Amino acid sequence: xxxxxxxxxxxxxxxxxxxxxxxxxxxxxxxxxxxxxxxxxxxxxxxxxxxxxxxxxxxxxxxxxxxxxxxxxxxxxxxxxxxxxxxxxxxxxxxxxxxxxxxxxxxxxxxxxxxxxxxxxxxxxxxxxxxxxxxxxxxxxxxxxxxxxx
Amino acid sequence: xxxxxxxxxxxxxxxxxxxxxxxxxxxxxxxxxxxxxxxxxxxxxxxxxxxxxxxxxxxxxxxxxxxxxxxxxxxxxxxxxxxxxxxxxxxxxxxxxxxxxxxxxxxxxxxxxxxxxxxxxxxxxxxxxxxxxxxxxxxxxxxxxxxxxxxxxxxxxxxxxxxxxxxxxxxxxxxxxxxxxxxxxxxxxxxxxxxxxxxxxxxxxxxxxxxxxxxxxxxxxxxxxxxxxxxxxxxxxxxxxxxxxxxxxxxxxxxxxxxxxxxxxxxxxxxxxxxxxxxxxxxxxxxxxxxxxxxxxxxxxxxxxxxxxxxxxxxxxxxxxxxxxxxxxxxxxxxxxxxxxxxxxxxxxxxxxxxxxxxxxxxxxxxxxxxxxxxxxxxxxxxxxxxxxxxxx
Numbered sequence: 001x002x003x004x005x006x007x008x009x010x011x012x013x014x015x016x017x018x019x020x021x022x023x024x025x026x027x028x029x030x031x032x033x034x035x036x037x038x039x040x041x042x043x044x045x046x047x048x049x050x051x052x053x054x055x056x057x058x059x060x061x062x063x064x065x066x067x068x069x070x071x072x073x074x075x076x077x078x079x080x081x082x083x084x085x086x087x088x089x090x091x092x093x094x095x096x097x098x099x100x101x102x103x104x105x106x107x108x109x110x111x112x113x114x115x116x117x118x119x120x121x122x123x124x125x126x127x128x129x130x131x132x133x134x135x136x137x138x139x140x141x142x143x144x145x146x147x148x149x150x
Numbered sequence: 151x152x153x154x155x156x157x158x159x160x161x162x163x164x165x166x167x168x169x170x171x172x173x174x175x176x177x178x179x180x181x182x183x184x185x186x187x188x189x190x191x192x193x194x195x196x197x198x199x200x201x202x203x204x205x206x207x208x209x210x211x212x213x214x215x216x217x218x219x220x221x222x223x224x225x226x227x228x229x230x231x232x233x234x235x236x237x238x239x240x241x242x243x244x245x246x247x248x249x250x251x252x253x254x255x256x257x258x259x260x261x262x263x264x265x266x267x268x269x270x271x272x273x274x275x276x277x278x279x280x281x282x283x284x285x286x287x288x289x290x291x292x293x294x295x296x297x298x299x300x301x302x303x304x305x306x307x308x309x310x311x312x313x314x315x316x317x318x319x320x321x322x323x324x325x326x327x328x329x330x331x332x333x334x335x336x337x338x339x340x341x342x343x344x345x346x347x348x349x350x351x352x353x354x355x356x357x358x359x360x361x362x363x364x365x366x367x368x369x370x371x372x373x374x375x376x377x378x379x380x381x382x383x384x385x386x387x388x389x390x391x392x393x394x395x396x397x398x399x400x401x402x403x404x405x406x407x408x409x410x411x412x413x414x415x416x417x418x419x420x421x422x423x424x425x426x427x428x429x430x431x432x433x434x435x436x437x438x439x440x441x442x443x444x445x446x447x448x449x450x451x452x453x454x455x456x457x458x459x460x461x462x463x464x465x466x467x468x469x470x471x472x473x474x475x476x477x478x479x480x481x482x483x484x485x486x487x488x489x490x491x492x493x494x495x496x497x498x499x500x501x502x503x504x505x506x507x508x509x510x511x512x513x514x515x516x517x518x519x520x521x522x523x524x525x526x527x528x529x530x531x532x533x534x535x536x537x538x539x540x541x542x543x
Contacts, residue, residue, distance in 0.1 A: 012300075012301060015298065016285065017299055018296075075311075076314045076318070078307055079362065081360045081363075082361045082362060084285075084304050088303070092301060094300065094301060094302055107296075109300050110300055110301055121315070134299075138299050
C-alpha cells in the first residue's frame with residue numbers, strides 16, 4: 001500500500017485510455033469531478049449504462065443523463081494477478097456493480113477499501129474514482145466499512 | 151420444412167492446417183498459404199476451383215499482436231484465383247464459416263475458403279508474456295472503452311466474473327471444473343499437432359498460479375502460431391469432393407447485452423443460440439457423438455454443456471467431475487484434439503471445426519470416436535455465440 005492509498009488500492013494509471021465519443025464525453029468529464037453518470041428514459045424511467053441516446057426498453061429518443069447515487073452492490077468480480085502491460089501494478093479487484101436505486105445500471109470498475117481477496121458477491125460499495133490511464137478518472141468503488149471486515 | 155434451411159445446401163468439403171506450435175519461424179502469410187493449400191487438397195479440389203475467400207477476423211488493425219494473419223487481397227494474389235465473393239467478418243460473429251455457407255447457399259460462390267491465422271505464441275514470447283488485448287491501439291474503442299481503462303486488460307479478466315458468478319449461483323467448485331482442462335490434456339496426448347501433450351494432474355491444476363480469479367493458468371487457452379482453413383462447397387458438387395461433411399444446422403443469436411461487462415445473467419450463457427440451433431434440426435442432444443466446444447476458457451465449455459442441454463443448468467460441475475463422461479470412451483467425448491486449452495489457441499472455433507470434420511470422416515487417428523455421425527461445434531459464447539451441428543455424409 002503506497003502513501004495515501006486505501007486498503008487494496010494500487011496505481012491504475014498504467015493502461016489503455018478510452019476513446020471518447022460524442023455519446024461518452026459527458027461520462028468521462030463527470031468522472032473527473034467524482035460523479036458517475038448513467039442515462040435514463042424520460043418516458044418510461046428505464047435506466048442503463050453507458051449512454052446510447054435511445055431507451056433500450058421503450059425506444060424513446062427522449063433520454064437524459066443522471067448521476068448515480070447511493071450504494072451499489074457487487075454482482076460479480078475477479079481479482080487480476082497478471083501483469084498484462086509493463087509496470088501494471090497487481091493484484092487488484094475488478095467489480096461489476098449494480099445499484100438497487102437504479103435497476104438496469106451496471107458499471108465495471110476497480111475496488112478499494114478492502115484486500116482484493118476479501119471481495120465478495122453482494123457486498124456493498126460506494127461510488128468512487130481513481131486516476132486511470134491517459135489522465136482519465138476511472139470508476140474505483142470503495143468497499144463499505146462494515147463489509148470490509150476486520 | 152427443415153430441409154429448406156440454407157445450411158443444407160452446403161457441405162464442409164475441406165479442412166487444412168499449417169504446422170501448429172508455440173513459436174514457428176514462418177510468417178503468418180506463409181502459414182496461411184500452407185493451410186489453404188492443405189484444405190483445398192483435403193477437399194479433393196484444385197486451387198483454381200476456389201471462387202470465394204474470407205478472412206477472420208476482417209481487415210484493420212488487430213486488437214493484439216499476432217492476431218491477424220494474412221490479408222485477403224494478398225492471399226488471393228498469391229493463389230492466383232478469381233473470386234466472386236469475399237468477406238472479412240467482424241470478430242466474434244457466430245461461427246466463421248457462416249458467411250461462406252450463406253454465400254455458397256445463395257450461389258454467389260461455389261467453393262469458398264475461410265481462414266484464420268494466429269501468431270499469438272510468437273507475439274507473447276516477444277512481449278515477455280501474453281499481451282493486453284487492445285495493446286496494438288492507442289485507445290480503447292467501442293465496448294472495450296468500459297473494459298480496458300479500468301484494468302480488465304484481457305479477455306481473461308472480462309470473462310472471469312462469469313465464472314465467479316456461475317460458481318456462486320450453482321456451487322460448482324474448481325476441483326470439479328478442473329476436469330475440463332485435465333481431460334483435454336489427455337486428449338491432446340493423442341494429437342501429434344497439439345501444443346501441450348504432457349499429462350496434467352489435479353494437483354498441477356490446483357497449484358497453478360492465478361491469472362484472474364477464479365481462473366488459473368490452465369483455465370486459459372494457449373497462445374499459439376498456426377493457420378486453419380475451411381472449404382465450404384455447394385452440396386451439388388459432392389460427387390467431385392473427397393469426403394464432404396454435412397452442415398445439419400447452425401445458429402448465432404445474441405439475446406443479452408452485447409458487451410462482456412453488461413451481459414445480464416452471467417450464470418446462463420449461449421441458450422438462445424443453442425435453442426435456435428436445435429430448432430433447425432430433428433436431432434437432439436442425445437444424438438451427438440462428439441462435442442467440440444469452444445474453450446478459450448474453461449467456463450466457456452460449462453456454458454455450452456448446459457445451454458446445449460447435455461446437462462441441466464448448474465449441473466456442469468458434477469457432469470464433468472472425474473472426467474469419465476467427457477473423455478474418449480465416455481458418453482460425450484469433448485475437444486478430442488485437446489481444445490484450445492492444450493491443442494493451441496487457433497481461435498474462433500477453427501480448430502474445433504477441423505476436428506469435428508476429421509471425426510465425422512473417421513480420420514481422427516488415435517483419438518477417433520468410433521462411428522461418429524453427429525458432432526457439435528460452438529464458438530465463444532455470450533454476444534459472440536455460434537453453434538453448429540455437423541453430420542457424416
